[in-house]
Structure formats: C-alpha cells, structure tokens
Amino acid sequence: MVMVPGMQDDDFEERAAILEFDGGLPREWAENLARLATSPRPGAYLPERWETIVSDAHRLVDGHWRRLEAQGLGPSDIRELIRLIDGRAIVAVGMGDITLRMPAGNKVKVFMRPRIGQPPVWQEGRRAA
Structure with missing residues (x-):
C-alpha cells in the first residue's frame, strides 16, 4: 500500500471522530484508541x-x-x-x-x-x- 502524505493523519481524525460521536467515547479516550489503531505496528510485536x-x-x-x-x-x-x-x-x-x-x-x-x-x-x- 502506498501512503499518501497526510493519509494516516486523516485516518486518525476520522477514527477519533467516529469513536467519539458514534461510539460515545470522551475525546481523550477516542483519540488514544484512534492513535493506537492507526499507528504502525512496533517491530517488537508479531x-x-x-x-x-x-x-x-x-x-x-x-x-x-x-x-x-x-x-x-x-x-x-x-x-x-x-x-x-x-x-x-x-x-x-x-x-x-x-x-x-x-x-x-x-x-x-x-x-x-x-x-x-x-x-x-x-x-x-x-x-x-
């Protein structure tokens, strides 16, 4: 997959908004979950x-x-x-x-x-x- 500059940021913002507004999470929790979900896998983990x-x-x-x-x-x-x-x-x-x-x-x-x-x-x- 080719990453377009800003694509990961857009994905993060969209996920955070969905978790906050559709999922009912407070913004802090939504942002942390979205960051985890959109972060590249650390090399130490399979x-x-x-x-x-x-x-x-x-x-x-x-x-x-x-x-x-x-x-x-x-x-x-x-x-x-x-x-x-x-x-x-x-x-x-x-x-x-x-x-x-x-x-x-x-x-x-x-x-x-x-x-x-x-x-x-x-x-x-x-x-x-």
Whole structure:
C-alpha cells in the first residue's frame, strides 16, 4: 500500500471522530484508541499479537471507560494493562483490578499498583502486598 502524505493523519481524525460521536467515547479516550489503531505496528510485536492488543484496547475502553474514569484512571494509566489482557474475555472491572476469563473458563485477576506521579503498574495473579 502506498501512503499518501497526510493519509494516516486523516485516518486518525476520522477514527477519533467516529469513536467519539458514534461510539460515545470522551475525546481523550477516542483519540488514544484512534492513535493506537492507526499507528504502525512496533517491530517488537508479531502482526497477530499487535492485532490482539488493538482489539483488547477497544474492548476494554468501549465496555468499561466509565468505570475506569470513575476510579481516576485515564488512557495513559491502562497502557500496561492492555498488554496483559491477551485476548481473554473481560469479565469485570473492579476497584483497582480487572477479572479476565481464561480460555478454559477459569478466571484470573489483574491488579493495579498505584505509583505517585507515574502510571500504575498492573500485575496478573495475586495482589502484591
């Protein structure tokens, strides 16, 4: 595919507008999802893994942005979390954790560890003391 100058910017703006107006997302969330969806795949990720990350971000934000925002979390606070979802079903978003369903049906939690002045650290498994 040949990229036309400004094409990626136009695609980003269109996607952000669709997510905001048709999808009902606040502008900040819409822009972050659109940026992720229109960004070139980082070389460290296989194409399938990158598609999973983009899909997981959309599922998390689309279904749970209100709950995340109520906890004081914004798009920059969930970047690390998105990589941990790994295509699993999002069952619930709690206060400082999310519950995921494994392919076999069992559930696992991903916990948030807040950090002062920095995005939180997300860790799968048991809550760290």
